[in-house]
Amino acid sequence: MLLESFLATGFVLGTPILLAALGELLVERSGVLNIGVEGVMLGGAFAAALTAWASGSAAVGVGAAAVTGTVLALLFALATVRLGADQIIAGAALNLVALGATGALYRALLGATGTALVLPTLPAIDVPLLRQLPVLGQALFGQHALVYLGLCLTPLLAFGLAHTGLGLRLRALGDHPQAAASLGLPVRRDRTLALAVGGGLAGLGGAALTLAATNTFVEGITAGRGFIALAVVVFGRWSAWGVLGGALLFGLASALQFQFQAAALTIPYQLFLMLPYVLTLGVLLLPSGRASAPRALGARYERE
């Protein structure tokens, strides 16, 4: 029983990161490095909290988060893909904007009461029969909709990137945009699309955080989860399955921390929080850690 609920908690805590990281995977495969994913996620988390609180419906919050994430990512696309601004700068700027804007709006619109915000919760949807499976039943088949979304998107993305024309096109953009352009592919349009989808997913990751993992909103609630998503993409060597593994590792490490606190063990919890970052660094230390990275990742694209 203990193991079952521990695994389920790990999946719940891993889902915000999984959704954001799958989105960032798409974006990076197209050759764009969006370190603003933290800000996009935070924007989604806030939009979800605000609209769910106002409407009383978690579903409305999910929709608003996806829209907000997409809009923020399109702003990033406008700056980088259209106007040629540096991706690192634009990403850092987006993070600052999101942190400041959501903080100020939260205080202006929601924070006046002085009590913690209690939000509508995404309901758990049990899959008949499978829910009764031992150990993994609750983790895989007794979750809210966004957990299922992440788990279903992973194989879809893995297959799509490897075996479809669309996936091939996307990877061409990321490896050699000039060559892709010379074949007549609309580099800017496709990268903008990848960013829009990635932003929507990061926004949903934010919703999974406020409407399921924590059920509240506080300033800066993402607390680096967007950066973790970036790390997870590297950790997973730019593959969807690797991303799933990395996100679950983070989720389970966070869940483990709760278990240890509950059990009052003396291992400092900070070491658990630190572990995933150290592990990711360790993976990067392995030879050919970079071999699978899109070759044009982060580079400014100019038409020739």
Next chain:
Amino acid sequence: MRALAPALVALVVTVVLAATVAYLGGADAGQAIRALVVGSVGSTSNVAATLLRATPLLLTGAAVMLAFRSGVFNIGAEGQFLVGALAATVAGTASGPEAGRWLLVLLAGALAGAGWAAIAAAFRIGRQVNEVITTILLNFVALYLVSYAVDGPLQEAAGQYPQSDLLAAGAMLWRPIAGSRLHVGVAIALVTAMAVGALLSRTVLGLRLRAAGSNAPAARLAGFPVLRDLTVAFALSGAIAGLAGAVEVAGVTGRLYERISPGYGYTAIAIALLGGLRSGGVIAAALFFAALAAGASAMERSAGVSSVLVLAVQGATLLAVAMLNASLLRRFARLDASAGEEG
């Protein structure tokens, strides 16, 4: 005129955003703006507060400037600041002779920051892993390291709060003006920022750093030790960010706690770029951001406009400037390739 554009953008963005949020929150927009100005530069003590806030921003901004001009995308000033503060606290609270301890404290901070950045250098050189990712990862490792330290080995003797003991008196930075919290670190920051500019534009090492940054293959062809220069750029940048952490502990807080940095290392990126990656510009940008932060607290008190808005202003300004002037880094690459320009 071109140099003034970022400042103008920043001012306009600030006023519009502050007024909008004041209006949304049901406050008087005019009063909010007045509070912002008075709170930042309206009195001697407010100016002092602004200078104190500018100091960590200026140092980390100079660290980022040095890195970016050298082709090193150091997003890790935050982590380097934190390990600098951590090492400074260790050096400042350890038992031993007190005289001149502050020098040891600053040195410890700089060394720790340099070592932290050197990890990212090793990844880039040894494994071709981009430093953007590694420095971000290291920021979090540093954050949890500090969190652990103040909760464990470095926690105050009283054992009550997650914070370190106060530094020994001899470890604190000199405060030359009686009754003012201004410390000598403010001057250290100014000198460091100007020294970074001079280093980059007037020394052989600076030339090599910029060459490695703008065109590594050409630098290699010219016989420059590119790998060594790259390591130097990482280490120097990290040392300055680490120094910032030490100055903050020994000049302002007197002790270490988990939230000692409200994101100085991230804001530093905005400051370095807003300042056009030149020391004069970085000084101006750091002062402007610090004035914003100081003024925002006043605005919050008198007009109920939350101070976190400052972050949005900083971000929006950075984004606007990045869009207006997308070629900033490229322009530097070209200038540096031809060498000999003013910095």
